[in-house]
Structure formats: C-alpha cells, structure tokens
Amino acid sequence: MLAYAPALLCLLMFCAGVVHERRRFSNAVLLGLTFLFAGSAWLFELHRTHPVLGRNLAIALLLVVALGIVTLAWFLISNGTVMVRKEGTRPANLLSLLAGVALVALLVLLVATLILRNRTLAAVTGTAVALTGYVAFLFLCFVVYAFLYGRLNPPRRADYVVVLGSGLAGGATVPPLLASRLERARAVHARQSRRGRQPVLLTSGGQGPDEKVPESHAMADYLVERGVPAELIEREDRSTTTEENLRFSRRIMESANPDYRCVIVTNNYHAFRAALAARRAGVRGYVVGSPTAAYFWPSAMIREFAAIFLTYRRTNLAFCLLFFLGGGAIWWLG
Structure with a gap:
C-alpha cells in the first residue's frame, strides 16, 4: 500500500x-x-503479485495509447478541415489541424527511429516524445479540471452578473457566440431574482478598430430587447482583452459595493482560463460557461490551453529545457 502514498x-x-x-x-x-501516481502504483502492485498479467496489461495499455494517438490525430485533422471550411483560415482556426499534423509527424518519427536505429534520430525522437508527453499531460489536466470546474455550483449570492465581450459581427451585431453568453447571463440573473435578489447585469467590452459601437453597448441593447430592464444594466466600455474586462469591471463593482460578489459569464471553453484571470485580477467571482458549437470546441480548447501554457512560461520553459538536456544526454551516452 506504500506505493499509493504519492x-x-x-x-x-x-x-x-x-x-x-x-x-x-x-x-x-x-x-x-x-x-x-494511482495508476502507476496499481500497475506496480499488479506486476509484483501477478507478473505475467501485469506485463500483458502494460503491453495492452501501450497498444491502446498508440491506437488513441492515431485516432486523435485523425479526429483533429478532420475537425481542422471543418473549422477552416466554416470559420476561415485565421491562425486560431488552424490549431486543431496543426495539432493533428504534429501527431502524425511524431508517429512517422517513431517509426523511422525503430527502422533506422540511428543514434541522433533516437535522441531527437526521445526528446520529442518527452515534450509531447509533458504537454499532453498538462492538456489532459486542463481539460478534466475545466470540465469539473464548470460543474461546481456558483455562489448563491451575486450582486453582479458580468458578461465578457467577444467581438461583434459586422461591427454592430451580436454574433451567436456572444449571444450564448448573454442568454446564459439572463438565466443566471433570473435564478438570482427568484431568490429575492436583483443583481446588476454588467456588460463588458470596448470598441475594436473594426466595430461601430462598443461591444458592451451592443450587448446591453440585446438584453433590453429581450426584456431586461435598462436600469439593471451597466456598461464597461473601455476594455480590449479578457484581463481588461475583469480589471475594469472590478473597479466598477468595488466603487459601488466594496463587499460585492459576482458571477462572470463567458463560453464554456473559456470559463476556466477566465477564472484564472479573475483570480489574478482580484475579482471576487465565479465563472460559468455558455454552450459552444461542438465543431468549434477542439480548436478553442487548444487555444485556451496555449494561453495558459504561456502564462506559466517560466516553469514550462524550465521543464522543456530539462527534456532537451535529457535528449542531449541520450545522444552523448549512446
């Protein structure tokens, strides 16, 4: 049982x-x-008590992982083509396609290493596998915890419902992605109202260079058109990024009520990163997500993970450097 201690x-x-x-x-x-650690301990104990079964299970798991990588590469490339067809060729829309191609390249590199048995190629492959494993582990951690975070109950008390902007269509129209946030905000507001509270709906978003009005104004008009009283809506119209959305909204809420609590609304793929940003900005609030089209989700999650990965770039750079040094050691000792 000591193996399960970690x-x-x-x-x-x-x-x-x-x-x-x-x-x-x-x-x-x-x-x-x-x-x-739990999975490793279980395999260790199984191998110790039933060596043949443990070995066979380890081989089966390796085969499952290999098949999973091939399946994942195919899925990402397929999704990437759908993204390009529906959303265009902007860099953010190419992420799932590029991730799938990278997995195919890794598989080709592994096969070439097994066939050629070249020392330099083995060092390169070992480094690539280690880096991929590290990034994949962090990505899985992100996806699983983001899923769990989205299902934790928000606080019962909310003085504000903050809606984060995401860009306007045609410079003035609320697009479907932003509309889903506003509809979720209406639902949260209605739930709070049934509990006897009247939270303020705070729309947050400035005016981009290709927009005719600030995002927050278009968002507020959308809510008013759907029956939300105008006196319950406040606008934050200076921000251009998520961090500014949160920082400027915090100032508005603190100036009106230093002891405020809020619920922040964004899309589900963005909820956990927005929560991390809210903590850094000192916002006292819980983030909830609205639904997103299924085809959009893989690229969006990869983009969110990349942003988080860069947020902790010093730590991640240190680990990546260790992997490169390890690859160099493999080459030198080989």
Whole structure:
C-alpha cells in the first residue's frame, strides 16, 4: 500500500486546494498527478503479485495509447478541415489541424527511429516524445479540471452578473457566440431574482478598430430587447482583452459595493482560463460557461490551453529545457 502514498498525498493537496481556491491551475495538475501516481502504483502492485498479467496489461495499455494517438490525430485533422471550411483560415482556426499534423509527424518519427536505429534520430525522437508527453499531460489536466470546474455550483449570492465581450459581427451585431453568453447571463440573473435578489447585469467590452459601437453597448441593447430592464444594466466600455474586462469591471463593482460578489459569464471553453484571470485580477467571482458549437470546441480548447501554457512560461520553459538536456544526454551516452 506504500506505493499509493504519492497518489494519496496529491489527492489531499488537491482537495485542500479546491476548498481554499478553486481558481488555480495547480489544482488541475494535482488532480492529474493523483491519477498518474494511482495508476502507476496499481500497475506496480499488479506486476509484483501477478507478473505475467501485469506485463500483458502494460503491453495492452501501450497498444491502446498508440491506437488513441492515431485516432486523435485523425479526429483533429478532420475537425481542422471543418473549422477552416466554416470559420476561415485565421491562425486560431488552424490549431486543431496543426495539432493533428504534429501527431502524425511524431508517429512517422517513431517509426523511422525503430527502422533506422540511428543514434541522433533516437535522441531527437526521445526528446520529442518527452515534450509531447509533458504537454499532453498538462492538456489532459486542463481539460478534466475545466470540465469539473464548470460543474461546481456558483455562489448563491451575486450582486453582479458580468458578461465578457467577444467581438461583434459586422461591427454592430451580436454574433451567436456572444449571444450564448448573454442568454446564459439572463438565466443566471433570473435564478438570482427568484431568490429575492436583483443583481446588476454588467456588460463588458470596448470598441475594436473594426466595430461601430462598443461591444458592451451592443450587448446591453440585446438584453433590453429581450426584456431586461435598462436600469439593471451597466456598461464597461473601455476594455480590449479578457484581463481588461475583469480589471475594469472590478473597479466598477468595488466603487459601488466594496463587499460585492459576482458571477462572470463567458463560453464554456473559456470559463476556466477566465477564472484564472479573475483570480489574478482580484475579482471576487465565479465563472460559468455558455454552450459552444461542438465543431468549434477542439480548436478553442487548444487555444485556451496555449494561453495558459504561456502564462506559466517560466516553469514550462524550465521543464522543456530539462527534456532537451535529457535528449542531449541520450545522444552523448549512446
């Protein structure tokens, strides 16, 4: 049972982290380490007590992983082509396609290494596999915890419902992606109203260079047209990024009520990163997500993960450097 001690320790740290502050990426990593250590301990104990069964199971798991990588590459490339067809060739829309191509390239590199048995190629392949494994582990941690975070109950009290902007269609029209946020905000507001509260709906978004009006004004007009009283709506119309959305909204809420609590509404793929940004901005609020089209979700999640990966770039750069050094050591010792 001692083999399970690391998993138990990570689980306890994860639970303490969630109770203390849900909006930390370290919670996601601790949850991932819990599963990783628990699975490794189980395989170790199984191999120790039933060597043949343990070996066969390990081989089966490797085959499942290999098949999973091939399937994932096919899915990402297929999704990438759909994204390009429906959303255009902007860099953000190419992420799932590029990820699928990268997985295919990794598989080709692995096969070439097994066939050629070249020392330099083996070092390059080992480094690539280590980097891919590291990034894949963090991405899985992100996806699983983002899913769990989206299902944690928001606080019962909310003085504000903050809606984050996401750009206007044709410079003045609320597009479907933003409309889904506004509809979720209306639902949250209605639920709070049934509890006897009258929270303010705070629309947040400035005017982009290709927009005729600030996003927050178009969002407010959308809500008024659907029956929300204008006196319950406030606008934050200076922000151009998510971080500014949150920082400027916090100033508005604090000036009116220093003891405020809020619910922040965005799309479901963006909810966890928005929660991390809200913690850094000092916003006292919980983030909820609205539905997103299924074909849009993979590229959007990859983009969100890339942004989080860069947020913690010093730590990630240090690990990547270790992998490169390890690859160099493989080449030198080989």
